[in-house]
Amino acid sequence: MGVGELVLANLAVAAATVVQLSAGLGLSLVGVPMLVAVDPRLVPVPFALSALLLMLGQWRVDARAVPPGLLLPSIAGVAVGTAAGMVLAVLQPELATRRGYGLIVLLAVALAVAVPRLRPTTPMLAGAGLVSGVMGGISGVHGPLMGLVVSHLSAQAVRGFLGLFWLLAYLALLAMAIPAGRLGWGEVWLALGLLPGIALGAALSGPARRWLHGPRLRWAILGISAAGGIALVAAG
Template sequence: MIDVVQLVFVNLAIALATVVQLSAGLGLGLVGVPLLAAVDPRLLPVPFALSALLMMFGQWRVDSRAVPPGMLLPAAAGVVLGTAAGMALAVVHPGLATRRGYGVVVLLAVVLALAVPRLRPTVPMLAGAGFVSGAMGGISGVHGPLMGLVVAHLPAGAVRGFLGLFWLIAYLAILLIALLAGRLGWEELWLATALLPGIALGVALSGPARRWLHGARLRWAILGIATLGGVSLVAAG
């Protein structure tokens, strides 16, 4: 069981991650996963994903009308297939893919985003970024910010609305595969419930940051979060 001190820490950690997620459109996993893993690995990935579902749904619903049509299907197909492939790879050949390798991919994507400031979210790019993000999540528990880099130049509402639904689908894919694999039970449900106060606190505190982050600020925030995530994954090995 998690003691009181650990419970307070993990809820403050998930609150911080929620503020980052709701203001920048991404970052819940990059900020929250390392902190939760340091306290209790049982919190990942299933309880973490369960606790975030309602928040991700809300992020999407608030800005859903701002999302350009035609973006969701290729991204969703990519992340579902990538999640299944990543979880299968982690079981069958865990040595074939590492966090360090995915960190390098993320950092290369940051360089590409800086070199080409207005990446176009084409169908192949959305599907490819979705697949790689899903594979990263299936193996390491951190989906990575590749999709955020693809859409970073869009208006803030479109970025947050699209990424909210994208992460929602990604987490649902993890939970479905975990359920089929017998890794979703009462313990995971209880641990997810323990994280909900932190989610609620983060939602309550996210308003000022959300209003401040838009335009160039949002794009640079995404680039900063992506860089931090890439470096963290490389350091984790």
């Protein structure tokens, strides 16, 4: 990857980081399409590897605001889903398409608009985690379903919960990538090259984070989710 491509990749990661830290989600939805255009080798594994510190920081800042009981069913679902997604990506990639996932996301957005006070029940959290894991295992785009499930919570609770959820989701993805032969020193070097973009985006995210709260945060999640669903449908 040349210097120009590296600069473009880091600018893409910086933009995705600003969205992620302000809305609590959107890193993959914003970053993955742009990184694929620069160099497809950057996703999903190098991008996920570079994002670990970002997600750890997002969680740590707002961890105390997260209600108990949300994490276990979500992570159980995403772990099973990631394993299934990795298997599908290696053996039968045609069984799952981005268009199908996009339609699922758009249906979830419609449900969240129609029922603005969705309760994050155990089956809903596990199901959203499962679908997110399958999507992430195949493409690196875990999707915004989990954000929609918790979008009615406070801004601090949303960001804290999603930070830890994405951190564990990415760790599951990377753990599954090793036996699948998709994580080696080449991917590590590519991930290191994206860290300046993560740092730049984190430095620029403060104003957006302070502005997005309450209804603004919920509508930001709905807008990012809808845009991601449309992009996935268009990508097929």
